[in-house]
Amino acid sequence: MNGAQSLIRTLVDCGVEVCFANPGTSEMHFVAALDSVPEMRGVPALFEGVATGAADGYARIAGKPAATLLHLGPGLGNGLANLHNARRAAAPIVNVVGDHATYHAQYDAPLESDIDSLTGWLDGWTRRSGHPKDVGADAAAAVAAAQDAPGRIATLVLPADVSWGEGGETCAPIPPRVPHAVDSTTVQAIADVLRSGEPVALLIGGDACRAAGLRAASRIAEATGAKAFTETFPARIERGAGLPHVERLGYLAEQARYQLDGVRHLIVAGAKAPVSFFAYPGMPSELAPDGAQVHMLAAPGQHVAAALGEVAALVAADTEPVVQQAVRPDLPSGPLSPQNWVDVIGALLPEDAIVVDETNTSGVLLPAGTAGAPRHDVLTLTGGAIGFGMPVAVGAAIAAPQRPVINLEADGSAMYTISALWTQARENLDVTTVVLNNNAYAILRMELQRVGASGDGPRAKNLLDLGRPDLDFVKIAEGMGVPATRATTAEELAQQFRHAVAEPGPHLIDAAVPPLV
Amino acid sequence: MNGAQSLIRTLVDCGVEVCFANPGTSEMHFVAALDSVPEMRGVPALFEGVATGAADGYARIAGKPAATLLHLGPGLGNGLANLHNARRAAAPIVNVVGDHATYHAQYDAPLESDIDSLTGWLDGWTRRSGHPKDVGADAAAAVAAAQDAPGRIATLVLPADVSWGEGGETCAPIPPRVPHAVDSTTVQAIADVLRSGEPVALLIGGDACRAAGLRAASRIAEATGAKAFTETFPARIERGAGLPHVERLGYLAEQARYQLDGVRHLIVAGAKAPVSFFAYPGMPSELAPDGAQVHMLAAPGQHVAAALGEVAALVAADTEPVVQQAVRPDLPSGPLSPQNWVDVIGALLPEDAIVVDETNTSGVLLPAGTAGAPRHDVLTLTGGAIGFGMPVAVGAAIAAPQRPVINLEADGSAMYTISALWTQARENLDVTTVVLNNNAYAILRMELQRVGASGDGPRAKNLLDLGRPDLDFVKIAEGMGVPATRATTAEELAQQFRHAVAEPGPHLIDAAVPPLV
Structure with a gap:
């Protein structure tokens, strides 16, 4: 057994069943070893950012x-932006980064770089x-490290000779x-704050954005009058009819300050004290009102939902959560607008x-x-590095082949990792992408x-304009084997969305939604 | 004058006239300042790897x-792979990386990361x-640093408040x-080696791959019987009728060893002692034959071509270079093959x-x-990080608007930075891309x-196969506003290539060239 074979065998034994791969020459023994461990599914990506984003979506x-x-280093480099998002999502991922053979590094061959910096x-x-016999143990350690609560990025650098060497x-x-x-004590202290009679807000994140945490938060809010919010960009939030609707804290600082006023x-x-996504001249970074006191119930690596449940047991023992009724928008008509496309999706x-x-x-x-x-999960852009949606949709669809994946995607962001569409086609994934093309x-x-x-002149605006020429996502998607259509009215969007969801495999709708402002 | 304005003004004063831009919120003051310094041309890219690759091509x-x-960090991350290639090309580049405001960094907002690692x-x-008043001096230092011989990557990190602050x-x-x-002494010692009567090879790189260096190398080879080669992946090599044809050292180690036998x-x-691009089991990394002595005439940061000229003056005073005659292949016919597509381009x-x-x-x-x-320049993949061609073509076309740019591009590599096509369309660049689609x-x-x-089983092969579905580069290119055609025969390729070169603006030809092996 060579190092690569022991690596894949160990990964599978540790529960890692999928590898999103964009290999090169230094990874050829890993690729070859896939045939000796059929439990590992290799999914090809045409760009490393697709592979890492898919791993993020899979983990969520x-x-x-x-x-x-x-x-090697450049391949990891191409994958960094979506690993940044995954890190912010606390998504467990095991990167295997091939490197030159140990004895080859000294020669500074063209692809040599300082992988440790990355x-x-x-x-x-x-x-x-460092040696084929260690690879299995290193792999098991990597899987454990990735799953250390709340989850993180584990990277195993695998020199080519360690991969091909025997003794795994x-x-x-x-x-x-x-x-x-x-x-x-902490639970009790938080209960005391909630009973203080002073205005309280509750900000939940991490696993508290799943059903149990949302129910506890709703009960607390209902019983105490506290306002409840989720973090602005949850890694995964459960929503829809039958679940409490907990509002997300706004992206715009003005909006968040209004919510917390x-x-x-x-x-x-399970979240951090809220800060502005960016700094703005003359505006403070912290979003909590001046003089407000911040209390930490649970850090992301703790049992956040359980702690919320314990608080609820103290302050809301007899209170039921307020759940969202099943209500959908009516199907709208007319040219697409920032409002009506949302109503089509909601309907x-x-x-x-x-x-x-x-x-x-x-x-x-x-x-x-x-x-x-109906009840659904939403995965959001946790780290702000755009180009996350299409790859994350790949990973989500592979993790849950029986569930429909709906990727709602801004035009500019779509272009960063557009080749994810090809992987969707290759793997015949049930992903419906709606590009909001403004x-x-x-x-x-x-x-x-x-x-x-x-x-704010024409030369500045030139850099923010995606027209001249307009991007035609129908052609781009078809060029990668994904059936695609163009919608300019709400009726077209509804008809095309229905069809896309009903028919197996990936689809893309290029929706001509004008800008909000 | 704010920091951003002083930055752009100084860049222009230092001769930097083009900025390949993929900005975000933290760079909005830089973007706005473009209207106050009209000498700076802002070129939009839909992905940072396009911006950095374009800067590489421009510099070459x-x-x-x-x-x-x-x-910020993720944006730089997306640009790293093509900066790696640029570093290997010794291409001077000035990166401006926007960062959070200085006082905002402590809050670990979603896009915060350790930019210094990258x-x-x-x-x-x-x-x-650190302060708006320093930005001009920092910018001038960056431009100088980038141009320190032989050329390198200079990165200026610009916090948002330093950009928007007054006092520039x-x-x-x-x-x-x-x-x-x-x-x-070194020149004389090299001349002595060449006169030793023992078998000698000369390996030239860097600026020696331009006309003067090639002529000197050819004279030396002709007079002394030395074999002359250029490095395997020159940043820029001049070729064609009227110039000496100096063979490149082979990419495959077997091939290079044969050449140096x-x-x-x-x-x-101007090059390093040659090493194998990758390591292979049982093969040495160094390509020079066992026992061969390596002599350094000039390092990349020296006047390499001048030194070669001095050596030539000593050992080949009366020898003329052997120049390539103007000979083109006949236009071939029939289904495209690994040989005949090359003949079409040559013709x-x-x-x-x-x-x-x-x-x-x-x-x-x-x-x-x-x-x-006819005489032409060739730009090659110096660092081995694929996805370099389309962006480099953008930069080359902007640097030399009067020259035709021909991007010969492998299908897999094309998909890494495919959105460069949109920038080619936006800027109406005279780039003809031929995708070798196997x-x-x-x-x-x-x-x-x-x-x-x-x-070497089916699961390994699955990861190396770009079919199922096949990529349709005609649709992909048209989707980004670049006129495109499909060629399956040599005649079609010739007709389409002629048309693409003759008509202003970008074009793409999707050439169905079967694999070599």
Whole structure:
């Protein structure tokens, strides 16, 4: 057994069943070893950012890591942006980064680079395998490290000669660090804050954005009058009819400050104290009102939902959560608008959907439009590195082949990792992509105003305009084997969306939705 | 004058006239400032790897830096792979990386990351501007650092508040470190080696791959019997009728060893002692024959071509270079093949073309087919990070708007940075892209054999196959506004290539060239 074979065998034994791969020459023994371990599914990506984003989406839905296979420093470099998003999502991922043979590194061949700088940037777990006999143990350690609560990026650097060398040994799974419970003193203190009679807001994140946490938060809010919010960009939030509708804290600082206005105590659970996404001249970074006290119930690596449940037991023992009724928008008509496209999705969202939301400005009205739709998960852009949606949809669809995946995607963001469409076609994934095509980096047009930039002239606007020529996503998608249509009216969008969801395999709808502003 | 304005003003004063930009919110003041300094041309890119690759191509042709504008750590991350290639090309580039406001960094907002890890990976020059009044001086230092011989990546990190803050001051240009001459003792010693009567090979790189260096190398070879080669992947090599045809050292180690067989002395000038691109089981990394002595005439930061000229004056005073005659292949006919597509290009290559070569396996026969074509420059994949061709073509076309740019592009590599086509359309660049579409990572199929990987089964092959579905580059290109056609025969390729070169603006030809092996 060579190093590569022991690696894949161990990964499979540790529960890693999928590898999103963009290999090169230094990874050929890993690729060859796939035939000796048929339990590992290799999924090809045409760009490393697709592989890493897919691993993020897989982890958010499967709750366990997939592997990636990346080619030396530049390959890892191409995957960094979506690993950044995954890190912010606390998504467990095991990267396998091939490197030159140990004895070859000294020669500074063209692809040589300081891989450690890049793994350092990821702020996760890293190891470099030094001998074929160690690879199995290193792999098991990587899987455990990735799953250490709340989840992180583990990177195993695999030199080519360690991969091809004989003497590989498999290793049994290593238990990861589990979330630890919140102590009763903290629970009691938070209950006291909630009973203080002063204005309180509750900000929940991480696993508290799933059903149990949402129910506890709703009970607390209902019983105590506290306002409840989820973090602005949850890795995964459960929503829809039958679940409490907990509002997300706004992306715009102005909006978040409005939501938190008057609050004297801010309780955070599985989230950090809220800060502005960007800094703006003359505006503070912190979003909690001046003088408000921040109380930490549970950090992301703790049992956040359980702690919320304990708090609810103290302050809301007899209170039921307020759940969202099943209410859908009526199907609209007329030319597409920032409002009516959302109503189409809200009206037609299938049961048990996974919604990958990279709508940026076009999606401002989306949460309201889909609140009463059938229960669904929403995956959001946790790290702000755009180009996450299409790859994350790949990973989500592979993690949950029986669920419809709906990727709502801004035009500018779509172009970063557009080749994910090809992987969707190759793997015949049930992903329906709706591109909100407004021919602009609309969010930057807005931000150009908000940062108070002077000289808002034609040369600045030229850089924020995606027209001249307009992007034709129908042709782009068809060029990668994904059937696609163009919608300019709400009726067309509805008809095309129904068809896309009903027919197996990937589809794309290029929706001519004008900019919000 | 704010920091951003002083930055752009200083860049322009230092000769930086183009900025390849993919901005975000933290760069909005830079974007706004473009309207106050109209001498700076902002070129939008839909992905950072397009911006950095374009800056590489620009530098190789213009011989001076362009700027890039990138959005925080993830934006720089997306640009790294093509910066790696640029670093290997010694291409001068000035990256401007926007960052959060200085006071905002402590809050660990979603896009916060350790940018210094990434700039460290680039192994170039880095500075972080701390105050608007320093930005001009920092910019001038960055331009000088980028142009320090032989050229490198300079990165200026610009916090948002330093960009928007008032008090900016421009700075006069700072002279870069110029190449230093090779001392006469070294020149004499190299001449002695060439006169030793023992078998000698000469390996030239860097600026020696331009006309003067090639002529000197040819004279030396002709007078002394030394074999002359250029490095395997020159940043820019001049070729064609009227210039000496100096063979490139082969990519495959077997090929390079054959070329260097029997050599007792290897003289390197502007290049490193040759090493295998990858390591292979049981094969040495060094390509020079056992026992051969390596002699360094000039390092890349020296006046390499001048030193070669001095050597030629000593050993080949009365010898003329052997120049390539103007000979083109006949126009072939029939279904496209690995040979005949090259003959079409050789037969029709326009005068004074810039050829951006990312053909990988499909281009093995290209150097021979174009040797006698009109004089042209070839830009190659110096760092091995694929996805370089389309962006580099953008930059080359902007640096030399009067010259035709021919991008010969492998299908797999094309997909990494495919959105460069949109920038070609937006800027109406005279780029003709020929995609060699063999529906495979053909080079990896070959490498899978060469590394001796066992278990070459269907699951391995699945990851190296670009079919199911086949990529349709005609649709993909049209979707980004680039007119495109499909060629399956040599006649079609010839007709379409003629048309593409003759008509202004970008064109793409999807050429169905079967794999070499």
